[in-house]
Amino acid sequence: MSTPDPTGLAPGAMLGILGGGQLARMIALAAADLGIRAHVFAPEADSPAFDVAARHTVGDYEDEAALARFADAVDVVTYEFENVPAATAAFLAARTPLHPGARALAVTQDRLSEKSFVAGLGLAVAxxxxxxxxxxxxxxxxxxxxxxxxxxxxxxxxxxxxxxxxxxxxxxxxxxxxxxxxxxxxxYVAFTREVSVVAARGTDGSFAAFDVCENEHRDHILAFTRIPAQLGADAGGMAIEAARRIGEALGYIGVFAVEMFVVGEGASERVIVNEIAPRVHNSGHWTSEGAETSQFHQHVRAVCGFPLGSTARRGTVEMENLIGDAALRWRELLAEPGAHLHLYGKRDARPGRKMGHVTRVKR
Amino acid sequence: MSTPDPTGLAPGAMLGILGGGQLARMIALAAADLGIRAHVFAPEADSPAFDVAARHTVGDYEDEAALARFADAVDVVTYEFENVPAATAAFLAARTPLHPGARALAVTQDRLSEKSFVAGLGLAVAxxxxxxxxxxxxxxxxxxxxxxxxxxxxxxxxxxxxxxxxxxxxxxxxxxxxxxxxxxxxxYVAFTREVSVVAARGTDGSFAAFDVCENEHRDHILAFTRIPAQLGADAGGMAIEAARRIGEALGYIGVFAVEMFVVGEGASERVIVNEIAPRVHNSGHWTSEGAETSQFHQHVRAVCGFPLGSTARRGTVEMENLIGDAALRWRELLAEPGAHLHLYGKRDARPGRKMGHVTRVKR
Missing domain, CATH: 3.30.1490.20 (ATP-grasp fold, A domain)
Known part of the structure; x- marks a missing residue:
């Protein structure tokens, strides 16, 4: 378990982010709101996150010289994807704070260790x-x-x-x-619905979860997230509690998501943990307009050692992913009252590629 | 009057911004949400907006070679300050769309021409x-x-x-x-309060105003903005109508603010136009959390030829400027439930310097 780091950073600090996709981009944008600068490290020269970062490095995750320069140039490192190579994580963690820590990566990179870990906490898994x-x-x-x-x-x-x-x-x-x-x-789990809990844990051990959200996948890719989830209070409480225990057991710092299946009905309704994502998560995008604090701001707060923000919800919220050609509807979406469009600055709208998303909040 | 430009840009376009302070920074952040990249042109090497822009140029506003390269590299130019030299504006406008246009700058850069212009519209001035x-x-x-x-x-x-x-x-x-x-x-105007209208006009002539807000200045610097303003419906309507007429007469494209004095009471309450700011405005910062569309997103929509967004208000809102040392309260403000902190990434908290702001929304 990583040791909580009581020394928070201050505005003006440089946040290192591994990965240059839309999640890194939205973390960098949130960091800017708090006066935190971003240095994005990614292998692809046209990474969308580079466009909003104070600094960027085009480099391979195995390039130790580049990683060392990166670690020296930042005050803390985080990442947007769970497949950060273990050696990369260890190399960086030896030089600068890495949040979430190496344990979160090790556990979640392997479905077997992840399932064993969750089951070991006494939580239901398939x-x-x-x-x-x-x-x-x-x-x-x-x-x-x-x-x-x-x-x-x-x-x-x-x-x-x-x-x-x-x-x-x-x-x-x-x-x-x-x-x-x-x-x-x-x-096989005969689930009635798929839900997730997006939550954060601070350097002081504080925990804050956003409301349970309900996810609709199409072709295995998240298509819609709706909040509140259609879920009884008991199962909802069970879902939040599962996230809290997972975060605590991992000594987690930052935002993470726990995807779950809902099974049973009425009094026998319960949740089964499917997957942990040690990062901000697509099913948390609704928080940008739908919660007091967005998951991206929350993640920056957590990894910088700042107090966590309020996760209060602002209404009934729907998030729609814009995948591939769907992003070509941007003008229509801009004209839709109450719709909030987010585009990721990707040049090619390839099939299956997440190009943006839109949130709709009913108050 | 500048000719409306019916051909809007598309996501992926490059927005040029003259000036590198907090207003440019917040325009660039909003642009990123819409997949628009920002190229910031400013003379100061440590401009806060550079940290969130895809491209930047350190250059003087009189450096025509640098301005020409900038104009060639962007799809449209806007600015964060009204004192853009007329020659600079003309030079750029000859090469690329400039929104708001040269007329808005010419009228508002000179208090005499501004006052004469407003009076000529039949609106009350001191x-x-x-x-x-x-x-x-x-x-x-x-x-x-x-x-x-x-x-x-x-x-x-x-x-x-x-x-x-x-x-x-x-x-x-x-x-x-x-x-x-x-x-x-x-x-001298014996005003009861100071208010402003922040509004936008699109390339298609559409007009959208945020609710009238009330401003409290300290030492001539905006300290607080509160919405709704304590203002009767008639005077409020008069204020919005004044902004609409000013925008139309200028052939304006983008966000602008009109600062006004409120005089009289009850049935004789009315507004007197004080000043026009041809840009996003400090008294519109509350819109980031307090309105459906922030003034920064609205400005990007307008200058890119996109449809204007909803200006619906989300509750009772207060914006507090963090001037000089006030920004040192950042940690306390991060811990305040419901407070939304924005810091501008400026290194030195000099007295009188706008370092950030905080919004509070009561729903």
Whole structure:
């Protein structure tokens, strides 16, 4: 568990951000509101976050000379993606505060360690089994049944690195699809809805969660987030409590998201933890207009050692992702009363690419 | 009157901004939300807006080579201050769209032309007289009486370039104080309060005003803005209508502010136009959290040819400027529930320097 850092930074400090996509961009914009400058480190020369950062470095995450210069130039480092190489995290953490810490990365980069960690906290997860061979897979399917889902342990996101094991699926074929990588099989969860909790933990151990939000995915990519979630008070409280315990057990500093399935109804309604994202999260974008403090401001507050802000909600909120061509509707969205358009400054609207989002708040 | 430009830009466009202070910074931040990149041109190497702009140029406003390169690199130019030299504005306008246009600058840079322009629209202004000599001043004081206020025609802001002519004032001394510059004498207005209207006009002639706000100055610098203003509906309507007519007569494109005095009470309550600012304005900072669209987003929408956003107010709002040492309260303000802190990234908290502001919204 990383040691809480009681010495906060002050305005004027330089926040290092690994990754140059839209999450880094929105962290940098929030940092600017608080007088914090951003230095973005990313491999791609046309990273959207560079456009709003005081400094940027185009560099590979394995380039230790570049990382050392970056660490020397900043006061704290954070990141926008969970697949920061462990060696990179260790290298930076030896030179400058890294929030969230290496433990959060280690646990969440591997689906097996993540599931074991969550289960170890006494929280419900889908049944799962380790799969290192086709024989493992056959045994696991025997135990967990069909349908179930085979997922690579590492580098999965937006539905990548996973395949459904349906009644008629050929196991060898499925194992081929995920490239024979170390994997887990997850038992099927007959969920009624998908929700997430976006929360923050400060350097002083303080915890603040935004309201539980409900997520609608299309083609494995988040399409809509709606708040409040259609969820009973008990299950809602359970969801927030799960996030609190996860944050505490990780000694977490910063914003994180916990994706969950809702199962059962009425008195038997409960949540099952699906995934932890050790970063600001797409399902928290609604907070920019829908909460007193946005998740991006909250993250900057947390990693800089500032007090956390209020997570009070401002109304009934919907967030719609603009994926690929959907961003071409920008002019229509600008003309829509009450719609708040956010575009990420990406040049090409490729299919499946997150180009922007829009929030709608009903008060 | 500048010709309306029906061809709007698209996300990805480059917005040129003259001036690198907090207003330029907040315009650049809003532009980023809409996928618009900012190129900031300013003479000072440590300009706060550089930290959030995709590109910047350190250059003098008279450096035509630098201005030409800047004009070539951007799709439209705007500015954060009204004292853009006329030659600079003309030079840029010949090369790229300039919004607001040269006429808005010409009228508002000179208190005499501004007053004559406003009076010519049939709107109430304080009685005034041109002062080009000590003899002029003596005659003007005979006519307008004491107290009255002697103001240089150009380059006055935050109380600079003006002196009160009180009962006991020596006229020669007063004329000395303002450096014998071309001036006007303004008759004293016994106002009950100071208000302003922040409004926008789009390339299509559309007009949208934020609610009238009430301003409290200390040492001639804006200290607080409160919304709604304590103002009857008739006087409020008169204030908005004055802004609408001013915007239309200037063929204005962008956000502007009209500062006004409120005089009289009850049925005889009315507004007197004091000053026009052809730019986003400190008294509009409350809109960032207090209105559906912030003045900065609205300005970007207007100058890019996008539809104007909703100016609906979200509650009862107070904006407090953080001047000089007041910004040292940042940690306490971050911990205040419901307070939204904005810091401008300025290194030295010099007395009288605007370092940031905080908004408080009661819903």
């Amino acid at each position: 049944p799962f089994a380790q799969v290192d061979s086709l024989a493992d897979l056959a045994r696991a399917v025997d135990t967990l049944g069909r349908p179930s889902i085979l997922k690579t342990r590492r580098f999965g996101y937006d539905g990548k690195g996973q395949v459904k094991i349906a009644a008629e699926s050929d196991l060898a074929e499925a194992y081929e699809v995920i490239g024979h990588f170390p994997a887990i099989l997850e038992g | 009685p005034f007289a041109q002062v080009d000599s000590l003899a002029d001043l003596a005659r003007a004081v005979d006519t307008l009486g004491r107290p009255s206020i002697l103001k240089t025609r150009r380059f006055g802001y935050d109380g600079k370039g003006q002196v009160k002519i009180a009962a006991e004032s020596d006229l020669a001394e007063a004329y000395e104080v303002i450096g014998h510059f071309p001036a006007i004498l303004e008759g």
